[in-house]
Amino acid sequence: MQRLRPLLPLVAIGGLASLPFAFAADTTRFWQGVFIQIFILAIYALSYDLLMGYTGMISFGHALFFGAGGYTAAILLRQAEPPSMLIVIAAVIVVGATIGAAVGALSLRVSGVYFSMITLALAEIAFILFKADDPKLKPITGGEIGLQGIVVPAAIDATTYRLRFYFLTLACMVGLYYAARRLINSPTGRVFVAIRENEPRATALGYNTLHFKLLATAISSTIAALAGMLMVLYEKSASFEMLSVNLTIQALLMTIIGGIGTLIGPMLGAATIRLLDHGLKGEFMQALLPAWLRPDLVFGIVYVVLVLFFPAGLMGAIRKLRGKTSRSSVERLRQAMKPKAES
């Protein structure tokens, strides 16, 4: 079992790559679509976990980053002569990083809940601005209607080439996951964790924590922006909903359900939420549950129970199943202490 562990990622990727061929022919397009959304949400959740789970900065305005990427792509692609995709991607990265760094810079002045609230305020302001029916803004933002009917380069059009788009998002997800993994295992990533654990101490060790927080928000924001861009490419529309508190809450939910600070957990969380949503509201569950037991209520209760009894989320539960708790740190400590106490 232990020997097979390094193979696990390969198996997972292989599984996801062959998934589209596993569905019945008449519904495969639909399921491909669902998984495309899952992959995009997974990228988004991943970005949130980098910030909350690893750097310990709880942003209530994460949708701002997602929406920034989405709108950047949408606005560029709606030009009369849309720039090449590479330029769009570059623009999304630049915008994402800039906004992220700007938000990170706020942490110079506020921290803790205050940071959360000010990010909430910023996202909310963006939400209101993009939704506003203002003659100056509307031509750019589309107002309430958003930017519909975006023309995506034919080669990656999800309508015509759904499968191709599936692999594209899968590749993006896997790529960004490994990039994130790399980051948190890098010297920089370790400092992120140090900041989460004890920021004053990290400063005292000689780290300029502001730089790291800037970097963390910029990277997280960039990844979220890329997710937003993918969403726009898939949906061919950008709307102010992308900037809403709901979307931030989604990120939070996916992260918690999956397991904070595990990267893979929030991605699983994204899949869980999307599939649960489909399942709970699908015909099957509706036939099973009494009519008064609304899917939302079931979801709420399941979620509360999860937070209460499985605080480490799905990943925690999985680890528990694999019997990892017996090797918990305290046990390791006690074992380590034993010979010393006798000597």
Add this chain to the structure above:
Amino acid sequence: MPNVLLKTEHLSRSFGGLQAVRDVSIAVEEGSFHSVIGPNGAGKTTFFNMISGAIKPSSGKVFFAGNEITGLPLHRMIHLGIGRAYQITSLFPSLSVAENVRLAAQARGRDTFKFWQHSDRFERYHERAQAALKLVGLRGVEQVLASALPHGDKRKLELALLLASEPRLLLLDEPTAGMAANQVPELIEIIQQLRQSGQHTIILVEHRMDVVMSISDQITVMHGGSVLAEGTPQAIAADPRVQQAYLGELYDDVLTQPHEVAHDTNS
């Protein structure tokens, strides 16, 4: 002629109406072992905080290796070579012991922003961390989470964090606090070693007189924020003002026989 590594000039700090540190000027020679003692609330920690950049002085200056460092931000201090241990243990609780120390070692290097490389590839930090752990006698618990260590070991880890950044000047604020009696000699051993290696200059704040008296080259006594006396351990021990303000009667014997413990003083 030994050169002065750390110098303060008329360093003062007040909190509201309270003058916590008043006009303190000291000079610490490179490679020496300098202790600061004084009653509780004398301003020792505040003085430390100003040298290490944790708080800014109200007035006065701090010089390190000839350069003025007054008011530099905390994170710059480590890079200059000033490291301090805290009176209240401050660690990264849910990181392993090894990771705690590795972070400290890495802080002084130039590789922190190489975010595309795995941290394990930087062997030198790992080695430095191991060396620091060995020095403080914390081997075999590398994978334990810092929060799970017994209090005494946390103090050791605190010290290891400090050593891993290879500071020229070490500021130790009550390193033995919370340690078991049997560990104190061990710690003193470590501090002695550091001192003998000649690479470090050490400033120590400590209330255990046996330790202070046996190890220091020079002692500064603070009282009410100002310097009450300064000199060699013998001179300090003999100073009646110090006895009255700080030592009391309990340690009469210590002053004459630093390593022995008197048993029946009070009964």
Add this chain to the structure above:
Amino acid sequence: ACSSGTGVEPTAATNPTSDSAQATEAPPATTAPAATTESTEPTAAPTSDSAAATGKPIKIGLITDQSKALSLYGTQEINGFMLGLEYATNGTMQVAGRPIEVIVKDDENNPERARQLARELIEKDGVELLQCCASTSSALTVIEIAKENNIIAMIDPAAGPQITGSNFNRFVFRTGRNTLQDALTAGPYMVENVGKEFVQLAPDTDFGKGSAASWRSIIEANGGTFVSDDVFIPADTTDFTPYLQKLLDAADEKQAKVLMVTWAGANFPRLFQQMQEQGVLDKLTLATGFGDNVTMPMVYADAVGSVGMIAYHYTLPKNEVNDWLVEQHKAKYGSYPDLFTAGGMASGIATVRGLEATKGDTNADALIAALEGMSFEGPKGIYTFRKEDHQALQPMYMVKLISITDPDAKFFELLQERSAEQTAPPVMVTE
């Protein structure tokens, strides 16, 4: 003009149980038994889809709000649509030998969810036609999916003008009226009979701005004037006082006589209450659109005697279809058809008529050819899908509020029926 597309969010005061029961009791998806009528020749439509010949069911996806703020309208739409199918197929629930199967999905008044559901219906459930929705925002996302998949989307009651205007695509057909038609109904009447000095209030949303512009252009074209700037109120307002004072100023200083109100959202009763409390209704004659039977009694308690337009009320049209609707609705659901039941029914009828013309072929090109310019008999009389923007032109009504307590919901007296031609809005398609 409150009774427009995204509409007043229905509100109830005195009878909390009856309406919510309505809101939650969506009829189950209906599947008619397989038919045994003689099979028709395959159509000449370009596809080789032989479904028409095989009698394969026609699946229709109906997306609307069943659980959130617009669930009252969603329910009306669903009930109406099912009755429309039943009526148009003479109760067989099949057309050209193909049984009709309706799959109802709840978009929770959320456009993103509507989009997902539209995809799910098409890609997973294999629906060939879409019907939607209570909210304009949801309709706007669904028509994009319809276009992406070459599928016809029938729209009712969403009333935003952009559906058949700036965001129009050729797969969209709207049986519901849009806000311009509302304005064309009431505008001329108001100027003639109530007063010429107008001031108006609308929510600061796309819908509100669009509606206000419609009213302004039509009223001005008919000789009325707006004596003050339009007052747009953010939809999230709690205390309307600053805005209402603006209206009072217009009455005091600029001699405004008539107040046009467009509103949508949960806070309509609050707005109305505050208008009363602060004396706005004493100084200005309210000209508004009337709403559904559930909301009317509580909001308009003090407005008996006022006049306004309404898109549909069961007492108004005099024709066979409506008689059938009233009777069947009463029998099936124990109540009278309401504001948007008729629209839902019209959609159902239009769908069947179109499919009859294509002989059961759901191919978009064939259906577009059949529906464009098509007239059909619905509960309000004759509806015609205009070629240019696929908006159904239809009769509209000016009424006077005479009661809000009538047990049979006989609230209105008809003042004037405005014909489909009189209320034909300008074509706003931008492409």
Add this chain to the structure above:
Amino acid sequence: MVAPASWPKLITGILLPGLTLAAIYFMISAGLSLIFGLMDVLNFAHGSLFMLGGYCAWTCNVWLDPNYAGHWPITIASGNLRFIIGLIVGTLVGAAVGSLIEISLIRPLYKRPIYQVLLTLGLVFVFDALVRTIPAWGSLSRAPIKPPMLTESLSLLGRRFPSYSLFLICLSVSLAVLIALVLRRSRIGLTIRAGVQDSAMVEAMGINVRRVFTGVFGFGSGLAALGGAVAASFIGVYPEMGLEYQLFAFIVVVIGGLGSYSGAAAGALLIGLARTFSDHLVLETGLPTAIASASTVLVMAVVLLLKPGGIFNKN
């Protein structure tokens, strides 16, 4: 910047409606400030309790009405009495539910503050779905019902001002003063502040921390529910109101400074007035109305950037 408006208009058009808003904001924020500031529990479900209070009061108003078509054995003819009963029932139900939540759900999480946020966030979904599930309540918005004694409008400087708004303002101010007096004179504040940092130590000093916490949580929840019950006759009730006012409450508390009770009052006042002022500004200058909607968060952003710990922060 603003077109010159006469004083009476400024008072009736900005000040009074601003105070009305502030009154509602204060009632929901006061409890949150106590709970959030003193116990360090970021209760996302506070708005849900506000909503619960609102629905309970609304139900009393409707069900106890002799004209109510449903079947209900007890009826009360006086609308004023129904209103008062509604306030009492709403408050009590809110306090009871709040205490229950604390005992059963929050208590296990005092050591994991982030999880309190996450859990109470889940409660928002539960309450939202619950309200929609209960047949008598449902998803639809319900119109405000005012007691007969407070339906009249008063003439004020040439404009009419609803007496209910005045009632809201007076009630809020009296509550503010009352609570301030209670807090100042009791040891409870001290106990809670200490208990948050180290509840074990406070227990070791002979104080039943759990009961104090439950009490405070119940009290704060009751306040929110009272706010909801009073507000219900002004804004009506609808399932979304919980989250909507929750957000305002957070903003108020953060602007005022965590745990500062007077901060909550100041914050409520600030954002109430900011809203009506920007309403006025928008009307007079033709600036985008979005500014009025955004005023609340804008004010928060500005305050936090100028005073990172809120207006009344001690540090």
Add this chain to the structure above:
Amino acid sequence: MTPILEVEQLQTFIGQYHILHDVSLQAEQGSITAILGRNGAGKTTTLKSIMGLTPPQAGSIRFAGQRLNSLRTFSIAQLGIGYVPEHRAIFRDLTVTEHLILAERKRGDLRRRGDLIFSLFPDLQRLERLLGSQLSGGQQQMLAIARALVPETQLLLIDEPSEGLAPVIIEQMMRAITALSEHTTVVLVEQNFRMASAISQAYYMLDDGRTVDHGTMTALRGNPQLIQRYLGAA
């Protein structure tokens, strides 16, 4: 004379870890009893078990004849037990005065005990308005002890009181504890063997969660091997 505190065969788990295996001790009314043992021996856990902070799984704790095992911490404290925890547990955001007020169990406690407290730690009077976080290390320790002296108690559990205190203060404190023991029984955990031995009459030696030895302090002082064995250097 019957012991006021009797602890028998205490077994305590923290989480799933068995920390105390078999701890028994008794404290005579009006005496000072020292609990000794090396780092990690379980001294702190013993005090916490008595206070109900880490409730024991087995064994019995009796205080003035009453069983404490199933009581909650605050009830135990209300019986008249004061506790000075290891590492101070000062509240960062409360002022010195607020700490003392909070420690009152009956109205007027602080008035009654104020003189004693301030004569013991005169510094505290000067610092009344400072927050916990603004105190120096030693001042925090003084406050932690002072806090336990506010109410009238029959038993004081004190965990390492000398930590971080200047020698003069330790001396003063030792005298105070000795004086206090006239009305109150004291159980003391102390690493500073000099101090412990100077003021206590009896000792209990813990090792790896077990009581391994006990007796009078005088006897222990005469037994350097024992000290060497369990405490290392004495």
